[in-house]
Amino acid sequence: MQTHIFSTAAQVGQATAMLIAAQLLRKPDSVLGLATGSSPIPTYETLVGMYRTGLLDFSKATSFNLDEYVGIDPHHPCSYHAFMQEHLFSHINIKPENVHIPDGNAEDLTAAAKKYDASILASGGIDLQLLGIGRNGHIGFNEPGDHFVYGCHKVSLSESTIEANKRFFDSVDAVPRHAVSLGIGSIMQARQVLLIATGEDKAEAVRRALEEDVSPQWQASILRTHPDVVFLLDEAAASQLKHR
Ligand code: GLP
Numbered sequence: 001m002q003t004h005i006f007s008t009a010a011q012v013g014q015a016t017a018m019l020i021a022a023q024l025l026r027k028p029d030s031v032l033g034l035a036t037g038s039s040p041i042p043t044y045e046t047l048v049g050m051y052r053t054g055l056l057d058f059s060k061a062t063s064f065n066l067d068e069y070v071g072i073d074p075h076h077p078c079s080y081h082a083f084m085q086e087h088l089f090s091h092i093n094i095k096p097e098n099v100h101i102p103d104g105n106a107e108d109l110t111a112a113a114k115k116y117d118a119s120i121l122a123s124g125g126i127d128l129q130l131l132g133i134g135r136n137g138h139i140g141f142n143e144p145g146d147h148f149v150y151g152c153h154k155v156s157l158s159e160s161t162i163e164a165n166k167r168f169f170d171s172v173d174a175v176p177r178h179a180v181s182l183g184i185g186s187i188m189q190a191r192q193v194l195l196i197a198t199g200e201d202k203a204e205a206v207r208r209a210l211e212e213d214v215s216p217q218w219q220a221s222i223l224r225t226h227p228d229v230v231f232l233l234d235e236a237a238a239s240q241l242k243h244r
Helices: 009-026 041-052 080-087 109-122 159-168 184-188 200-211 219-225
Strands: 002-006 031-034 062-065 067-069 128-131 153-156 178-181 192-197 229-234
Touching: 002 009, 009 031, 009 041, 009 128, 009 192, 009 229, 041 080, 062 109, 067 080, 109 153, 109 178, 184 219, 192 200, 192 219, 200 219, 200 229, 219 229
Parallel strands: 002 229, 031 062, 031 128, 128 192, 192 229
Antiparallel strands: 067 178, 153 178
């Protein structure tokens, strides 16, 4: 495990983009696990810049997103489908048929989740998984609980997540109460994991993940058992760490 602490969120984004770029240069047909939320936006901006200058080519890459809200129209501006279009996919040359995002409107969510895990396996598995972290330590939408869930599944969002994510919606009532998320097992199977955390409101989750016992109450703590994980933090997110 490696932890890098940078002065600013912009630097975290640039460093993360460099690691993703290195992966793509080494393996143009990489399978990328992608994340939403405000944390990866500087990373996506940097990747788009690298693509525009001709440094990067996404034409052979495949992507699998971590999660999506249940019951939200994919065109709704707060859907993760729309987020990915806005911040990354519409600016680069990834092939639409190589892009995968969980379907939060599937009639049978359990069957769709199983199918999602199966397509990840069929693609050869995720080479590099990008993650943010919730204030409550969630990764994807794997909320605090008494166990880790292995596969892609439907989740009931916790009050703290609804509260944290209401900033993207018109009101707290508009935030969906459920989501579909890649499970911890699927995330842990990625060959390489990059976790981004920026801002003081992530400091407790980062400390719990890095310096407390591995526990499903702080789901990101499981990442410490992954053989190739890099935490990319800004000073604010690292501010509660005792061992720097
Ligand atoms: C959301 C997403 C996560 C993301 C987290 C943090 O709920 N499901 O994948 O990592 O919240 O979001 P942000 O980066 O906006 O703080």
